[in-house]
Amino acid sequence: HELLAGQFTAAVRNARAYAEERARAEALAELDRAKTAFFANVSHELRTPLTLLLGPLSDTLAAAGTALPDDVRGSLTLALRNGQRLQRLVNDLLEFVSIEAGRASAVRVETDVPALTAELAGVLRAAAERAGLRLSVDCPPLDRPAYVDPRMWEKIVLNLVANAVKYTFVGGIDVSLRADGDSLVLTVADTGVGIPRAELPLLFERFHRGSGTAARSREGTGLGLALARELVTLHGGEVTATSEPGVGSTFTVRVPFGEPDAPAGGPAVPSP
Ligand code: ADP
Numbered sequence: 001h002e003l004l005a006g007q008f009t010a011a012v013r014n015a016r017a018y019a020e021e022r023a024r025a026e027a028l029a030e031l032d033r034a035k036t037a038f039f040a041n042v043s044h045e046l047r048t049p050l051t052l053l054l055g056p057l058s059d060t061l062a063a064a065g066t067a068l069p070d071d072v073r074g075s076l077t078l079a080l081r082n083g084q085r086l087q088r089l090v091n092d093l094l095e096f097v098s099i100e101a102g103r104a105s106a107v108r109v110e111t112d113v114p115a116l117t118a119e120l121a122g123v124l125r126a127a128a129e130r131a132g133l134r135l136s137v138d139c140p141p142l143d144r145p146a147y148v149d150p151r152m153w154e155k156i157v158l159n160l161v162a163n164a165v166k167y168t169f170v171g172g173i174d175v176s177l178r179a180d181g182d183s184l185v186l187t188v189a190d191t192g193v194g195i196p197r198a199e200l201p202l203l204f205e206r207f208h209r210g211s212g213t214a215a216r217s218r219e220g221t222g223l224g225l226a227l228a229r230e231l232v233t234l235h236g237g238e239v240t241a242t243s244e245p246g247v248g249s250t251f252t253v254r255v256p257f258g259e260p261d262a263p264a265g266g267p268a269v270p271s272p
Helices: 004-065 071-101 113-123 125-130 150-166 198-201 224-234
Strands: 107-112 134-138 146-149 173-180 183-190 238-244 249-255
Touching: 071 224, 107 150, 107 238, 113 150, 125 134, 125 150, 125 238, 146 150, 146 198, 150 173, 150 183, 150 224, 150 249, 183 238, 224 238, 224 249
Parallel strands: 134 173
Antiparallel strands: 107 146, 173 183, 183 249, 238 249
């Protein structure tokens, strides 16, 4: 009897612990849903007034720019720049919300990834050169078709190359794309300020910003790399970084060559 009683007590204890754990997990999931909904609502509420504010501001500057007194033009330009920063932050937050809610998926289409990558890096060449930096691109054609979501690929490349420009003060940036087995490999290498070893594990965390003075001297939200990682993950790939403080950093994105996605609604004829 004692043995049975002992077993019974243990079973009750286990059942109780299990129920408590489930309740905790459900409460956490509910909290997570509430947080996501909150972000989504706030971001949406911010987006419309921002658009209505920035549109006329940039139209006015474009139309009357040179006719305005210097100090007025300076203030309006500053307001526009900061408004656009806020708009980027809101858009990044909304993008996270939709990824978290499972609404975002990579729509892979056959894409000339080397040409697209070179074009995107080229967009930032002027900014690099203005900062006295070299930006070189090595993206030879691939020997077979590659399938990526071009809109997402654009964000991945622009985030990494913009960071390289932002956190490099002398030297330059090398962007390259090549095939490695079944993967496409993008590398963005810079001769910048580098990342302290202790910060490497935090690099792709949301809102992480470098602690060094060189890193802090640049504007940022700490969302760029986190978003890049989410987008790479949606492609079934991974992004990694190596770095040496004072020498430079290299970011490597590896995604499968991929296949075209089935059109929405799936195949017309269900397989048996
Ligand atoms: P942000 O640049 O807006 O701060 P990111 O998520 O793009 O946010 O980057 C997070 C942090 O990682 C940056 O604050 C910076 O400290 C560091 N970092 C990113 N890219 C580089 C780079 N190429 N070189 C040195 N540090 C970098």
